[in-house]
Amino acid sequence: MPITRDDCQALDASDPLRACRARFKLDENVIYLDGNSLGALPRGVAQHVVNVVEREWGEGLIRSWNEAGWYVSPARVGAKLAPLLGAKPNEVIVTESISINLFKLLVTAARMRPDRKVILAEHGNFPSDNHIVDSVARLLGKEARFVPAGEVAKAIDADTGVVTLSHVNYRSAEVQDMALVTQAVHAKGALIVWDLAHSSGAVDLQLDGTKADFAVGCGYKFLNGGPGAPSHIFVAERHLGALDQPLTGWFGHAEPFRFDDGYRRADGVRHMLCSTPQILSMAAFEKALDAFEGVSMAEVERKGRALGDLMIELHDEFLARLGCGLATLRDAKRRGNHVSLTHEAGYAVMRALIERGVIGDFRAPDVMRFGFGPLYVRYVDVHDAVVAIADILESGAFNQKALAARQAVT
Template sequence: MSLAEAQRLDAADPLRARRAHFRLPEGITYLDGNSLGALPDGAPAHISGVVEREWGEGLVRSWNDAGWIDMPRRVGTKIAPLIGAEAGEVIACDSVSVNLFKLIWAALCMRPERKTVLSEPGNFPTDIYMLNGLAGRGLAVPRLAAADMLEQALDSDVALLLLPHVHYQTGAMHDLARLTRAAHDAGALVLWDLSHSAGAVPVDLASCEADFAVGCGYKYLNGGPGAPGFAYVAQRHLKALEQPLTGWMGHSDPFSFRDDYEAAPGIEKLLAGTPSILALAALEHGAELIADIGVAALVAKSRALSEFTRQAAARIIPELPCISPADPAARGSQLSWRHDSAFALSQALIARGVIGDFRTPDVLRFGFAPAYNSFADCWHALEQLRAVLDSGEWQREEFNRRGRVT
């Protein structure tokens, strides 16, 4: 393995031309697209058009004339093929956290004789945080079980199995089909958090008969910082679904301004308040770029990048234990290693122009964005990490100072 081999793989990469669709700053190797996706090259002009033409010139008329009112469904429809969903089953709105709340509530309403929501400890915590308020009012009973104990924990009290599909630290990926089936066998519903999945790993909600899902717009979908999330409801549940954030945009006829709430018949019933059009415009542009590549090509590239990096890391940084699954089919689009000073390593790497991510307390994480990362990126990042380790430069005080976001 060598830089030359990485370059050979890049030359043969069917997605190699896609990299030019993103602005990657000069001198930066970016392996953190699973925290914040890179800026699409066309996004600034697209957003400017929405700001200057649609807002500035169209003003309030753009709700009709520029189709703003249809954006949440339209963007959702563009995301749908990336997760094995149909048009009308996905909507882009609010944040992942807020969408989790809606769908946890909805699931509890559909299983009125059950209150337990089963999840996994140590995974991305917003999922279980969203149970906090419901638990305080006696509406939900959280239950946590380690990944390998989840199936045993699925008893007749469980209304909902709520899981992030890909673990944000280790990259371990749940078997979505098997766990969905197990939950259904126990009479429970399933809500998948696809934040680290959509746009990078295979997800087929329809064939797995998943009930609900949410996901993130600012990671592999490149929708910009804090982009709206998305929410999925299987067609068969749409009619009966009740969610609690019954704002005017989720009404069947919002501009009738009636006092009584009547939910929209379709996926729009998940809307609450007025969605940010600027945020949706950026997400629409990013999601289109990714959907245009298609799941099969994204998954193939993701697996090739992570497998190349895993094997190269075993030679270049053998002293760092890799905590991600060795089987590419069992992990997301990322690799993580443990080191007591992972924070300082990640800061020292940034100083060398390599942006990965630190996750407390001791995880160094590289994410692989199949649309724009190259094999040479991965090789270069590992070589720089070797140099950081060899030089001991990570021990400098400047690399050990925490920011607010660390």
């Protein structure tokens, strides 16, 4: 018996996270399945940002660097985020973007393994990551080596200094076993930098428990920090004394306001900073984290998997015969928090869906991606989204020239 809309409503009624949806400002006419690209807006964020602008900036002016705690905000917000990552408060700092932070971490890690010439990365990772790997290798005179994610552990050898991997792949949602891979990396004397872009706020991370060395994550996806929200860096406590990052801007200096000519690194994770923090984005991100208050990340992970299982079950029932394919693993334990469906007209289908208020995104060449922000997506949303996809495919409503024309952001 295929699962019905009533069944989905029953699942929502017994969902331990059901109360969290009210923490977000959502349009009830929209089904939002793109929290893996841009999380929804948590209530209270807009008011907080207005407050920061009007009071802290407008009235406090430059005094707010001290009095409103702007100066210490990267570490303060890092400490607030740390429990969601399975990390200690002093191991996380919030700053800049994923790509920039990845650059900093890769160089830092490579400098800790100066005699090893290989940086090992995965084929099919988010392109920005691999462009950065390539550039870091060229800058440092190392070799960038790319293998499929599943072969990384086998490919580590005595030449490998640094390994970098996405914990959850942006396209297939495949999850790497963080503990196992990290162990394999350490067994060969190398270090690992994890990309948590599709993990932070979506899965039950245990950065300390798995002995990860370094990680970088995203503020604007499952953490709902707003467009372009600052990224975060994790450095395992055992490495904090040996950091030597390449972007030696004044915010990572031990005493920026001494204005010394020479660079002296700040103690601890603060050394990973480079520039003046973007306070308005930081304010939005800090407030957005309140949406996770009292929430168990194990429950978040469990619900994300259940929503994905539901989408796959409904795909098999209604979409497979209409030309859709599944580009995500069926095994929920090996899948992150989105489901990717393929269709040869995937872009036009996604545009038609968005016109109906069902929002996902598209990744070339043919992947329609549906992400499940577990704090606000309901089982019934997944059901209704699949009904809409089936209707668009059956009716041919996607078959319009205007829908096929690519917009700049897909």
